[in-house]
Amino acid sequence: MFLLKNSFHSYSVVAVFALSRQGECDHITRLTMPLGRRNAVKNLKFGLIGTGFMGNAHAIALRSVGTVFEDIPSPRLHCLVDANASNAAKLAKAWGFEESSDDWLAICNDPDIDVVDICTPNHLHKEMALAAIRAGKHVYCEKPLALTAKDARLIRDSAAKAGVVTAMGFNYMCNPLISKARQMIASGSIGDIYSFRGCYQEDYLADPSTPFGWRLLRKQGGAGALADLGTHLINMAEYLLGPMTAVLGSLTTVHDKRADPITGDLRDVENEDIAQVLVRFSRGCAGTMEISRVATGKKCGLEFDIFGSKGSLAFDQERMNEIRIYSNDDDPDERGFRTILAGPEHPDYAAFCPAPGHGLGINDLKVIEVRNLLRGILSGDPIYSDFANGCRVQEISDAIEASHQQGNWVDVSESTLDPNRKNQ
Numbered sequence: 001m002f003l004l005k006n007s008f009h010s011y012s013v014v015a016v017f018a019l020s021r022q023g024e025c026d027h028i029t030r031l032t033m034p035l036g037r038r039n040a041v042k043n044l045k046f047g048l049i050g051t052g053f054m055g056n057a058h059a060i061a062l063r064s065v066g067t068v069f070e071d072i073p074s075p076r077l078h079c080l081v082d083a084n085a086s087n088a089a090k091l092a093k094a095w096g097f098e099e100s101s102d103d104w105l106a107i108c109n110d111p112d113i114d115v116v117d118i119c120t121p122n123h124l125h126k127e128m129a130l131a132a133i134r135a136g137k138h139v140y141c142e143k144p145l146a147l148t149a150k151d152a153r154l155i156r157d158s159a160a161k162a163g164v165v166t167a168m169g170f171n172y173m174c175n176p177l178i179s180k181a182r183q184m185i186a187s188g189s190i191g192d193i194y195s196f197r198g199c200y201q202e203d204y205l206a207d208p209s210t211p212f213g214w215r216l217l218r219k220q221g222g223a224g225a226l227a228d229l230g231t232h233l234i235n236m237a238e239y240l241l242g243p244m245t246a247v248l249g250s251l252t253t254v255h256d257k258r259a260d261p262i263t264g265d266l267r268d269v270e271n272e273d274i275a276q277v278l279v280r281f282s283r284g285c286a287g288t289m290e291i292s293r294v295a296t297g298k299k300c301g302l303e304f305d306i307f308g309s310k311g312s313l314a315f316d317q318e319r320m321n322e323i324r325i326y327s328n329d330d331d332p333d334e335r336g337f338r339t340i341l342a343g344p345e346h347p348d349y350a351a352f353c354p355a356p357g358h359g360l361g362i363n364d365l366k367v368i369e370v371r372n373l374l375r376g377i378l379s380g381d382p383i384y385s386d387f388a389n390g391c392r393v394q395e396i397s398d399a400i401e402a403s404h405q406q407g408n409w410v411d412v413s414e415s416t417l418d419p420n421r422k423n424q
């Protein structure tokens, strides 16, 4: 065993590695290289675990990122992993991976792999992320980071200690118009913020005959709508407005039993369909969040209104290439919400398309997310969202559940939830 001490990150790094093969030595050299010199590392090799909805979205992004962002060396799609070996083999071929496997642990320990990309059901994130971190890999993980804040802190702290780069799958905040909204709020162009109204509503479980799945089991999904949809909204709200300080939550399960897809037997749904939350932010404004997986008719209803003293912003992910802006600076007889279409003036849009109003899609947001990760690894730029953000979101999600159980407000100030955070 070999002990390396380093301080090229803002935090100090202590990494213990077993040096047995040349590949591992190379890997350690890369991990401990000063960030400025990491530009030398090209074509990072990815091991992607999971071939479902998100596995496919990540594969598309990994293949596209070097075409869209020419300064980013295209990653190498080294190995595609799935518990279903024949699916892994078939899709590895179709998606352009060099190899396939059904053994995720071997991928974490493969000295050839630089980045482990986790797109599996929620309960597997902890074990997979910790194994990847132990092997010194950078880790890209779908939300939620873990099933509980306790586990999320363990993962975040392990990654920080190992000095690996991390990224979360909070893709919606990568929208060029969300960057624009954030800039407008930060520059004061809509004035002091009075209130936030956020929703993330979908209807994928509105039909009671939709069969049981892993998302409905506490041990596999964790929370329900909160884990699946609410995590995106919490992250979005803090990205735009800064930290929350307190939450008051109410959870409801509308359909408490569903049929098992194989046996047909009715099974208990173990988590909530709807979460309704009152929220306070440290900047002084109030807010509400409504999160639902049974909102009939809503397909990707991540929406917000932000009301300020000089104007307001309104966004709806179902119309993700539009943001609506109201300004008190307009002449009184011409005031009203104006719709701004996404275009090359907005951050990152021009890399995809030179023409305004032509529109980006959800997979383009994943391309931006992957670009952020690769840039973070190659040049040391901070990544939003990383595992610290993923952990913070999990802390707030847990606090909303605790608030529902206790029937009172729960303090989510960073200093209260995690007093050691400042020392890391």
Ligand SMILES: NC(=O)c1ccc[n+]([C@@H]2O[C@H](COP(=O)([O-])OP(=O)(O)OC[C@H]3O[C@@H](n4cnc5c(N)ncnc54)[C@H](O)[C@@H]3O)[C@@H](O)[C@H]2O)c1
Residues within 6 Å of the ligand: 049, 050, 051, 052, 053, 054, 055, 081, 082, 083, 084, 102, 104, 119, 120, 121, 122, 124, 142, 143, 144, 169, 170, 171, 228
């Ligand atoms: N960022 C987003 O917008 C977004 C959208 C959907 C899902 N997600 C997240 O992505 C993750 C995956 O969700 P999904 O919808 O793709 O799920 P899914 O059920 O479609 O796919 C999960 C995949 O993991 C594989 N898998 C399961 N156990 C495995 C194991 N032990 N080893 C290897 N592979 C295994 C399955 O075979 C399947 O291919 C979840 O954490 C979910 O919350 C994020």
